[in-house]
Amino acid sequence: MKLKRRILKSPFKVSERLRFQRFSLVVIVVLALLLLGPWGLYLKSFDPEDYQGARARGQLLEKIFSFNSSAVEPGTRNRFLSEHFQLEEGTVAGLLPGAEKLVQFPPGTEALANPRALISFHGFQANRQEISPVIEDVSTQTGMPVFFSRVNHHGVQGDDLAGLSLDDYMQAVIEAEVTAKQLAPEAAVIGVSTGAPMAMLMAARSKLNGRAPVKTLILVSPNFGLPRWDWKFMIGPLGTVIARVATGGHHEWKPLNEEQAKFWVHRTSAFALRAMAEIVDLGMRAGKTRADWHDVDVLWVRNPQDDVVDARKAEAYLRGFQFRRLEIFDLAADNHILAGRIVKPENSARLTERIVQFLKESKTESN
Template identity: 30%
Template sequence: MTSAHSTRRWPLFTAILLLVAVLAGPRTCVREPDMAAVQAGVPRDLAALPAWLTQREEKAGVLDTAVAKRVRYANPAAPARTPWSVVYLHGFSATRQETAPVSELVAQALGANLFETRLKGHGLPGDSLGGVTSKDWLTDAMEAFEIGRRLGDSVLVVGTSTGGTLGVWLATLPPDARKGLAALALISPNFGPKDEKAALLTLPWANVILPRVIPQREWTARNDEQRRFWTVKYPSTALFPMQALVENVRVRSLEGYNVPTLVFYHEGDQVVDAARTKAWLESLAKTSRAPLNRIAVVPADGEDGHVIAGRIVSPSQTAMVRDRIVAFVRPR
């Protein structure tokens, strides 16, 4: 016979089991790539890089060459290593056209070779973003950095939004893995979306429940070029690796961080949380002796408050951002 005391324990026992089941449920995690394999896969012959990239992009189904991965040599007639190389990492749902021509102008000013990547799933039909993982993007970032190391003695990584998140990931790698990373320029880096509900994306079962409730996300482009070069409609499943990556990088140790870092941000950014950006900057300033410069940008009327440079959405800020990056890098 079951006692009344034992019977009263069943609801508590059931609640504990349910809690364990919830907490043990599936969630999106970050897995890092095999860095040695990524590095070994990049051709050492600089002249072979364009054909290698073209072949890989065609295999990925990239039809628009304006969004494909691209190498631009300082001297196209005689490709050779340059003292500096510039690597551009674009943001979530964007492409290399996002802040163009900022990186190209910076490379020209530095006499540097330039590589602009394309993160997996981007520059393709929106559904392509649905099956991407954070590991895919980390692989792309490592590949881009390795190409930068092939192209120049010192590598400047420029990253916008989630591309900035990837740049910070590179800067927090062990010394051997980040060797050659000489400067980092972050434009509106993503240390957390402005929408606080994004934190729910990494909870257990979120990646099962949300796609059934909200299968797609769609937003309105500012103009035809943004509609062409950004993905304005994509499966909600694409948000999970983005948020997991952001949370992973935000809490990475800054001990030993030695990469000179320049950060542009806008207090009123409606895409990423500027307060989280400033908190990360404060942590970096306390932990690292690396040169650090922060620039609070006020967007011009009618221009974008997140992508704060580039001819498509913020043309009036392009020269300023270029000049500040070049001035930050040149003394080094």
């Protein structure tokens, strides 16, 4: 009888134990994904050419821009570059006028060979209007041509960035590399907000054969980490889920004026937050792969009270490098966007002046 009782009880106990074990396993797996998710990005390559879209984009542009520099007049090459992006961006449905990728030359310099070019990376949700006309004025005052990059989906009317991916960011970086090589033998890169880790990625790769060396970095309100504790968890396998839980499906904020409402994506899909977090983390770690930075000058423009990005994380990151020069320029503002006609016009002239002076002080290969 006792034996029968044990036999009768045994299936119940085994079933309960099995359910508990399965539940425990699920909990362990979820916790592991949450805790180890950010480290999953270490498996991803720093090389844009390892990403299908970026590789195809780079190969296409290399083929289109396959000039023999010694045989083609600078003016012909420069006009072709400018016209190529005008025509290409003209095919993007819904692209806002003023948000396009653009190669721009200071008046009277289109036919000249240039020793150095400006490359501009905009921030998350923004486009080249972000701090305009600062970069345009810097180009004019220094005589340097400028390439304004545009990450896919940005600047497109009605696009909430739901389709944004790390590959899109990689395409923008490799596109800038190919274009910089055509514009000048050396590049100075300006990265605003999330454009800063893109600038670090380009600079880290710039010593590779055939690329324009990056000797100057100008980082404006750089996004080297957000002030919220959960941003890195958006990188892992559950990144999109965490972003959706944290934002309710969309990240939304109130524009300051009609122009900002027009040119910024102020209601963003949670899917885009994962791509943003990935390029920030990847760009930062790519910077650490470059063996030396002793020939690079860096201007860091910041608002110490910035509540969109974490200025303390940015300082800790940048001070970890042995740059030739690291200069900090504090610009008083009540906003993450520190200058530009749309958000902070009163700071534009001052920021322009400081960048121009810094570029004049920064050494090039020729001096």
